[in-house]
Amino acid sequence: MLRYVLNEADVAAVRFGISPLCELGLSLRGIRDPSRYPLQLGWLRRTEEARSHLDLAALTALIDDRLWTPDFLNPRPESPLTRLGDELAALADITPAEFERDLVAVHGNVPEPFRGPHRAAVRRLVAALDELWEATFEPHWPRMRAVLEADIVHRGRLIAQSGLSTMLNGLASTVDYADGVVSIRLRDPSDRTKAIGGSGLTLVPTMFTTRGSAPVGDGPPMLMYAARGQGALWETERVANPAAVAAILGETRARLLAALGDPASSTELGVRFDVTASAVNQHLRALHDAGLLTRTRYGRSVLYLRSELGSALLAGAA
Template sequence: MLRYVVNDQDVAAVRFGISPLSELGLSLRAIREPSWFPLQLPWLARTEQARADLDHEALMALIDERSWTPDFLNPRPESPLTRLDDELAALAETPAEVFRRDLEGVHGFVPPVFAGSSRAALRRIVRALTELWDACFAPYWPRMRAVLEADVVYRGRQIAQGGLHAMLNGLSATIDYSDGVVAVRLRDPRDRLQRIDGNGLTLVPTMFTRRASAPVGTGLPMIMYPARGQGALWEAERVANPAAVAAILGETRASLLAALGDPASSTELGVRFGVTASAVNQHLRALRDAGLLVSTRYGHSVLYLRSELGTALLEGSRAA
């Protein structure tokens, strides 16, 4: 059990971040144990051939049988616009003592493949992760990032509607926030208590954890949690829509309206509905101009959400 003790100042400093490097590191869980991540089986199938040419010796030495990864693969993102290149550059400069400590925190020792010069080992790790990214992440990252960004917007709505307590307790069944303590039930048998003391708490959505995760060591406070909306990531979606609304708006626009009870980007919606991004954007702009959707910018993406008017239109047609 990990317990983060928060005060009023810390509560105000809770923020979200997205880390491409963390996704890379955590994806090793799915590569090592595919059955643990059924929602990502389509991704694993699509990338199977590409993964054959990766440096598996180095990559698999970064994870153990518990699916723990060293903390240097889980940097605390400083913004929602974190770039992989920046994270890899920082990883390459990891001090030797931190490199050894983080590996020993996972394995109890430094794996033989990383014995010797830490500089050489880090160069190999950066090269292996870059190859993993280019082969398996780069083609799909816009979809993945759209899911992560939509999750962050949803959590922001939870804070606005129900407060921080409701949002934190809704992240995972393994997180409980009460009486100034954020308790995270981990597989780690250790019982740890860490005061945030003004350092802020960063929440990081990911597609490669089934429950809440946290750094192995006592670094800056951070919780990684399963992002919402992963189930629709790899398949085209057909959302049932009321016939009356479809008769007015058309089937595609009515389906988009019905689907946007949670925020999503045009890229994500294009994947879910099996249509081009340009066609989706045309429909979304028309629905927004009619007052049926609202939009907000998050990082490089524009996320759309059904407005009160759009919800009233759907509910009215269902009641008719």
């Protein structure tokens, strides 16, 4: 059990972030044991051939049988707009002491691929991660980021509607919040309590956890949790919708309207409904111009959400 103790200032300073490097490191879980991550089987199938050409010895040395990864793969993101290049540049400057400490915390020793001169080991680490990104993440990252950003928007709206406690208690079945304490039931048998004391708690949505996750060692306060909506990322979606609305709007626009009870980007919707990016943008603009959708910019994405008028139209047709 890991407990983060929040004072009043800490409660007000809870924030969200997205870390490409964190997502990259956690993806090793899905590669190591695909059966635990059925929602990402689509990604694993699409990237299987590309992964066969990577430095697998270095990558497999970054994860153990418990699916733990070193804390240097889980940097605390400063915002939802963190860039992988910046994170890899910071990783390249890791000290020998930090590098060894984080590897030993997971494996009990330094794995063979990372023994030897420190600079050479870190160069191999960064190169292996960069190649993994280019081969398996870069083609799909806009879609994946859209899901992560939509999750953050949802959680923010939940805080506004129901409060921080409701949001925190809904993150995962293994996460509880009460009386200023966030409790995370980890697979790690140790019992740790950490007062945040003004250092801030960062919440990080990810595709590659099924429960609450946290740094292995004494890293900055961070909680990684499963993002909502990822199940639809790799499969096209068919939404049952009232025939009357489809007769007015057309089947594709009616399906989009029915699906947008939660915010989503045009990129995510294009994948879910097997519609080209240009076509889905055209449909979303038409629905927005008619007052059936609202939209807001979040980082580099525009997220759409069904308006009260759109919801009333669906309800009336039903």
